[in-house]
Amino acid sequence: xxxxxxxxxxxxxxxxxxxxxxxxxxxxxxxxxxxxxxxxxxxxxxxxxxxxxxxxxxxxxxxxxxxxxxxxxxxxxxxxxxxxxxxxxxxxxxxxxxxxxxxxxxxxxxxxxxxxxxxxxxxxxxxxxxxxxxxxxxxxxxxxxxxxxxxxxxxxxxxxxxxxxxxxxxxxxxxxxxxxxxxxxxxxxxxxxxxxxxxxxxxxxxxxxxxxxxxxxxxxxxxxxxxxxxxxxxxxxxxxxxxxxxxxxxxxxxxxxxxxxxxxxxxxxxxxxxxxxxxxxxxxxxxxxxxxx
Numbered sequence: 001x002x003x004x005x006x007x008x009x010x011x012x013x014x015x016x017x018x019x020x021x022x023x024x025x026x027x028x029x030x031x032x033x034x035x036x037x038x039x040x041x042x043x044x045x046x047x048x049x050x051x052x053x054x055x056x057x058x059x060x061x062x063x064x065x066x067x068x069x070x071x072x073x074x075x076x077x078x079x080x081x082x083x084x085x086x087x088x089x090x091x092x093x094x095x096x097x098x099x100x101x102x103x104x105x106x107x108x109x110x111x112x113x114x115x116x117x118x119x120x121x122x123x124x125x126x127x128x129x130x131x132x133x134x135x136x137x138x139x140x141x142x143x144x145x146x147x148x149x150x151x152x153x154x155x156x157x158x159x160x161x162x163x164x165x166x167x168x169x170x171x172x173x174x175x176x177x178x179x180x181x182x183x184x185x186x187x188x189x190x191x192x193x194x195x196x197x198x199x200x201x202x203x204x205x206x207x208x209x210x211x212x213x214x215x216x217x218x219x220x221x222x223x224x225x226x227x228x229x230x231x232x233x234x235x236x237x238x239x240x241x242x243x244x245x246x247x248x249x250x251x252x253x254x255x256x257x258x259x260x261x262x263x264x265x266x267x268x269x270x271x272x273x274x275x276x277x278x279x280x281x282x283x284x285x286x287x288x289x290x291x292x293x
Contacts, residue, residue: 001024001025001026002025002026002060002061002151003025003026003027003028003058003059003060003061004020004025004026004027004028004059004060004061004062004063004151005027005028005029005030005052005055005056005059005061005062005063005082006020006027006028006029006030006055006062006063006064006065007029007030007031007052007055007056007062007063007064007065007066007075007082008030008031008032008064008065008066008071008075008096009029009031009036009037009040010065010066010067011126011129012065012095012122012126012129013031013063013065013066013095013129014036014040014129015126015129015130015132015155016063016065016095016129016134016155017029017040017044017046017063018040018043018044019132019154019155020063020151020154020155021044021045021046022044022045023154025151026046027044027045027046027047028046028047028048028049028055028056028059029041029046029047029048029049029055030048030049030050030051030052030054030055030075031048034048034050051080052075052076052080052081052082052085053080053081053082053084053085054080054085055082056082056085056086056090057085057087058087059086059087059090060090060091061090061091061092061093061147061148061151062082062086062090062091062092062093063093063094063095064076064082064092064093064094064095064096065095065096065122066096067096067237068096068098068240069098069099069102071096072094072096072098072102072106073102073106076092076106076109077106077109083106083109083110083113083115086113086115087115088114088115089114089115089116090115090116091115091116091117091118091144091147091148092106092110092115092116092117092118093118093120093148093151093152094106094117094118094119094120094121095120095121095122095136096121097121097169097172097176097240097241097244098119098121098169098244099169099244099247099248100166100169100170100244100248103117103119103139103165103166103168103169104165104166107119107140107165107166116140116141116144117140117144117165118138118139118140118141118144118145118148118168119138119139119140119165119166119167119168119169120136120137120138120139120148120152120159120168121136121137121168121169121171121172122134122135122136122137122156122172123135123137123172123175124157125232125233126232126233128157129155132154132155132156133155133156133157134155134156134157135156135157135158135159135175136152136156136158136159136160136168137160137162137167137168137171137172137175138152138159138160138161138162138167138168139161139162139163139164139165139166139167139168139169139170139171140161140164140165140168141164141165142161145161149161169244170248172241173241173244173245173248176238176241176242176244176245177242177245177256177259179216179238179279180238180242180258180259180262180263180279181258181259181262182214182216182217183216183220183262183279183280183282184258184261184262184265184282186214186216186217186220186221186224186280186283187224187280187282187283187285187286188286189203189207189212190203190204190221190224190225190283191283191286191287200221200225201221201222201225204217204221208221216280220232220278220280223280224280224283224284227284227287229274229277229278229280229281229284230276230277230278231278231280232278232279232280233278233279234275234276234277234278234279235266235269235270235274235275235276235277235278235279235281236270236275236276238266238279239263239266239267239270242259242262242263242266243263245259246259246260246263262282265282265285266279266282268285269281269282269284269285272284272285272288
């Protein structure tokens with residue numbers, strides 16, 4: 001039986017690891033907070049270990065879904081890190097959104113150790129993870145991708161290799177750049193509707209069926225109008241991702257003026273105490289600006 005280790009049981013990793021367990025894979029999980037791992041094994045068939053190195057022993061595939069660059073480096077190269085204990089020929093699949101520099105470093109390090117590395121960031125939010133319909137964008141060697149694709153299909157709606165190592169992370173940057181502009185545009189549209197005395201729900205019912213329609217519009221307008229912002233990806237994490245995008249843009253010469261502007265809007269949301277609000281809270285920012293006026 002294929003043996004899998006899953007490192008990181010946050011809001012995304014927890015259900016993703018669960019899908020693998022329910023699909024019949026022999027799975028061992030690790031989470032920095034032991035209580036989360038204990039909760040997971042009480043719900044799903046599998047085992048847990050208290051360090052990444054123990055979790056990955058004899059694993060054919062190792063998945064990670066953690067917070068940021070430093071978290072990923074810690075579970076791979078830190079004390080009791082996974083890379084030191086992975087068996088020859090095994091493959092590490094990283095679902096974390098991280099910088100291109102870290103991805104390249106881990107890809108090269110894996111080659112030196114006789115293992116493989118595939119960057120596979122995800123999109124679809126907590127609901128996508130829970131329902132097993134994530135979009136997965138991958139970078140890495142073709143031969144490695146062909147081995148991991150059947151496993152990733154367990155919790156994805158679409159899974160594609162975009163190119164060589166780092167291509168998955170660059171594609172995720174495109175995803176976040178597009179989302180930033182879309183959410184700001186939707187926020188301004190709803191704000192304009194309110195200021196014009198229009199019913200926002202009626203407006204969305206009509207314009208969502210035309211060229212303005214988007215996932216953000218279909219899935220977030222109702223909670224935005226209800227002033228509810230606890231339904232998705234947090235502003236703190238979005239700012240982390242947008243910094244990665246903007247730094248990459250500086251390096252490759254891409255002009256990202258809208259992304260830079262929306263990043264500053266999210267900074268204002270953080271100052272309002274909304275670091276854990278979801279990304280649609282750009283609309284709340286506009287409402288709060290009106291109150292101040």
